[in-house]
Amino acid sequence: MKVAIGNDHAATDLKMEVMEYVKSLGHEVINFGTDGHESCNYPEYGEKVARAVAAGEADCGVLLCGTGVGISLAANKVKGIRCGVCSDTTTAHLIKEHNNANIIAMGARIVGSELAKDIVKTYLEAEFMGGRHQTRIDMIHKIEEGQQ
Ligand code: RB5
Numbered sequence: 001m002k003v004a005i006g007n008d009h010a011a012t013d014l015k016m017e018v019m020e021y022v023k024s025l026g027h028e029v030i031n032f033g034t035d036g037h038e039s040c041n042y043p044e045y046g047e048k049v050a051r052a053v054a055a056g057e058a059d060c061g062v063l064l065c066g067t068g069v070g071i072s073l074a075a076n077k078v079k080g081i082r083c084g085v086c087s088d089t090t091t092a093h094l095i096k097e098h099n100n101a102n103i104i105a106m107g108a109r110i111v112g113s114e115l116a117k118d119i120v121k122t123y124l125e126a127e128f129m130g131g132r133h134q135t136r137i138d139m140i141h142k143i144e145e146g147q148q
Pocket of ligand 1: 008010042065066067068069070071
C-alpha cells in the first residue's frame, strides 16, 4: 500500500520511527513532513495528507500530533476523508472494519512508540466489513454534501 504520513513538531520523533516501521512492513511511504522540531501548525500537515488520500495519490494516511486530535480535525475538513484518533489496537481495527477510515491519527504525547507501531500495523491489516457499515458511512457523506 501507499501510506501518506504527516505530523507537527510534537510528533517528529515518533513519525520517524513509525515511518521506518511502515516501510519495514513492505509499504511505500509518502512523507509530507514536518521533519523538524521547530513549532509549526498541524492543520497544514493534516490537510496535505488528507488531500493526497482524497485524490487517490495514497491508499491511506497516518497523522501524528501531540494528541492526534488537532490534526485529525483538520484532515476531516477535506471532502471524502474519514479520520479518527486511535490510542489502542481495538480502535485500530474497528476504525477500518466499521468506519472504513482512510486516515488514522495518533498522539505522540499519548501513545508510546511500540503501541503506535502496533496500532498502525493493526489498522493496515484490517479490512472494511461493508454492509450496514457502508450505509452509515453513506449517511456521513450525505451530511458532508449538505443533503441530510
Ligand atoms: C502542539 O503543541 C499541539 O497543540 C498539537 O500537537 C496537537 O496536540 C493539537 O491537537
